[in-house]
Amino acid sequence: xxxxxxxxxxxxxxHLDAEDANDHVHWVELFFDLVHVVTIFMLGNFLSNxxxxxxxxxxxxxxxxxxxxxxxxxxxNSLYISTDIPHRTIMAFQIxxxxxxxxxxxxxxxxxxxxxxxxYAFNRALTAYLYWRARRxxxxxxxxxxxQGRNFxxxxxxxxxxxxxxxxxxxxxxxAGIVLIQLQYMLPRIGTLRFERFSPRxxxxxxxxxxxxxxxxxxxxxxxxxxxxQKSISLVGPDxxxxxxxxxxxxxxxxxxxxxxxxxxxxxxxxxxxxxxxxLTHIAIMWSAVLVxxxxxxxxxxxxxxxxxLGYGMIxxxxxxxxxxxxxxLQHVVEGRDTTRRYHSAGxxxxxxxxxLLLFAIFPYVPSVxxxxxxxxxxxxxVAVPFYRAVQDEIR
Numbered sequence: 336x337x338x339x340x341x342x343x344x345x346x347x348x349x350h351l352d353a354e355d356a357n358d359h360v361h362w363v364e365l366f367f368d369l370v371h372v373v374t375i376f377m378l379g380n381f382l383s384n385x386x387x388x389x390x391x392x393x394x395x396x397x398x399x400x401x402x403x404x405x406x407x408x409x410x411x412n413s414l415y416i417s418t419d420i421p422h423r424t425i426m427a428f429q430i431x432x433x434x435x436x437x438x439x440x441x442x443x444x445x446x447x448x449x450x451x452x453x454x455y456a457f458n459r460a461l462t463a464y465l466y467w468r469a470r471r472x473x474x475x476x477x478x479x480x481x482x483q484g485r486n487f488x489x490x491x492x493x494x495x496x497x498x499x500x501x502x503x504x505x506x507x508x509x510x511a512g513i514v515l516i517q518l519q520y521m522l523p524r525i526g527t528l529r530f531e532r533f534s535p536r537x538x539x540x541x542x543x544x545x546x547x548x549x550x551x552x553x554x555x556x557x558x559x560x561x562x563x564x565q566k567s568i569s570l571v572g573p574d575x576x577x578x579x580x581x582x583x584x585x586x587x588x589x590x591x592x593x594x595x596x597x598x599x600x601x602x603x604x605x606x607x608x609x610x611x612x613x614x615l616t617h618i619a620i621m622w623s624a625v626l627v628x629x630x631x632x633x634x635x636x637x638x639x640x641x642x643x644x645l646g647y648g649m650i651x652x653x654x655x656x657x658x659x660x661x662x663x664x665l666q667h668v669v670e671g672r673d674t675t676r677r678y679h680s681a682g683x684x685x686x687x688x689x690x691x692l693l694l695f696a697i698f699p700y701v702p703s704v705x706x707x708x709x710x711x712x713x714x715x716x717x718v719a720v721p722f723y724r725a726v727q728d729e730i731r
Contacts, residue, residue: 347417347465347474350536360542363426364412367405368546370433374401375554377440379629383558384441386646396510397440397451398622403516404433404458407487409543411462413535415469415480425461425468432458452498452509456491463487479530486519486527521611528607537601541669544617545599548590551621555586555628562632574638574704581707582631585714589627589658592717593620596666596679603670613668620661626654639704648706652695655713659687678721686720687713 378401382394408429435454439447466484469475490512497509520526527533559582563571571579602613630651633644642648663684666676690713698706 345416345418346472347415347419347422347469349414349469349474349532350416351532351534352474360539360546361412361418363418363423364409364543365546367408367426367430367433368543368550370430370437371401371405371547372550372554374433374437374440375551375625376557377437379554379558379625381440381443382625382629382650383632386650391650393444395622396506396513397443398625399513399618400455400509401433401436402618402621403513404429404436404455405547407459407462407516408465409540410535411465411469411483413539413543414533415465415474417469417474421468422465425465429458429461432461448502448505449498452494452505455509456495456498459487459494460491463491475532477530477532479527479532483519483527490515490519528610534605537605538599541599541601544621545594547621548593548598548624551624552586552590552628554625555631556583558628558632559583559586559635562635566635571635572638574640575635577639578634578637578703578707581711582634585631585710586628588714588718589624592662592679595721596662596672596675597669600669600671602668609668612664616661616664616668619657620665623654623657623661626650627658630654634703634707637703640702642701643698643703643706645699648698649695651710652691652698655691655710656688656695659684659691659717675721678724679717683717683720687717690716 378394378398381397382390385391385393408426432454436451436458439451439454441447443451463484463486466480466487470480470484474480493512493515494509497505497512499505500508518526520528523529559579563579568576602609630647633647633651636644636647643651663681666672666679690709694706694709694713697709
């Protein structure tokens with residue numbers, strides 16, 4: 336191996352120009368994903384402490400911001416392969432910005448806002464610099480990298496401005512920046528989706544989505560365990576322990592159906608409609624996974640006979656409906672899951688959604704044992720019915 340081929344000297348290259356391109360996720364990207372374990376946990380804690388409409392909206396806005404910070408980095412790393420020292424240094428500073436953002440989340444409605452907005456601005460500026468560097472070293476022959484670098488530098492300035500503006504104006508400016516992140520990709524004729532070389536390694540992206548889903552659902556386990564440990568496992572009754580176990584099994588079932596149906600599968604076409612649907616639906620399903628993970632912490636606060644906590648129950652039902660609906664859409668967007676679609680049919684998804692909507696209407700008025708039973712029917716039918724159909728096919 337010559338010195339220039341040593342990983343720490345490999346400058347950015349577009350994957351279409353690299354002979355040794357592959358879809359594997361680099362360790363630097365995995366480390367970046369790991370930081371989001373903390374960030375998502377802090378988001379979940381914020382939602383747990385603000386179970387009202389205002390808190391729900393603020394949580395959703397912060398989730399989108401955090402998701403885009405992760406996703407924009409993932410898109411860049413899917414387009415341009417780089418493992419050299421400058422790239423690693425930039426990624427290290429991006430990790431630090433996420434640390435600041437995560438630490439600011441609990442106080443984002445107070446003094447933490449300035450740190451959240453400035454941390455996000457620096458994160459956007461570093462993304463801009465990644466694209467600018469790709470253009471400077473000759474990794475991009477079109478104006479793609481230059482436009483992306485320009486767009487993210489402008490957005491970084493907008494987010495920095497929101498840190499010093501009075502509130503609520505600051506929130507509106509920040510929210511406008513979040514919308515512009517998506518528009519700079521998707522606007523007809525001027526968005527970067529128009530470039531032929533805006534062609535991320537789709538399997539690489541799908542693998543990153545799968546890893547993030549594991550992180551999001553894993554946070555649900557973490558929150559369940561922390562909640563029970565804070566309450567003290569020795570002080571709760573056997574009914575609460577049963578509820579606790581029910582929560583863990585529910586999270587496992589969500590992972591089961593996601594990875595059986597769409598996990599690690601790439602869009603069946605490079606057409607813009609498929610890519611945009613795949614992208615936006617993944618935002619929805621990731622958001623819903625966090626909602627469910629937070630909601631299941633409510634299992635620790637009740638025995639069999641008390642109604643499920645109102646705030647937790649509402650976000651849990653919303654989360655499950657959105658999760659199943661998003662999964663239904665994604666099944667028709669990804670490739671290579673024809674057999675799975677036959678077992679995980681539209682009827683199965685509709686059944687789960689309808690039962691969850693029924694539960695949404697009745698859970699405040701029934702004991703949690705009844706609510707958990709109905710929840711279990713809605714969720715575990717998504718595993719049991721496809722499994723039964725597969726067994727029947729095998730018998731025939």
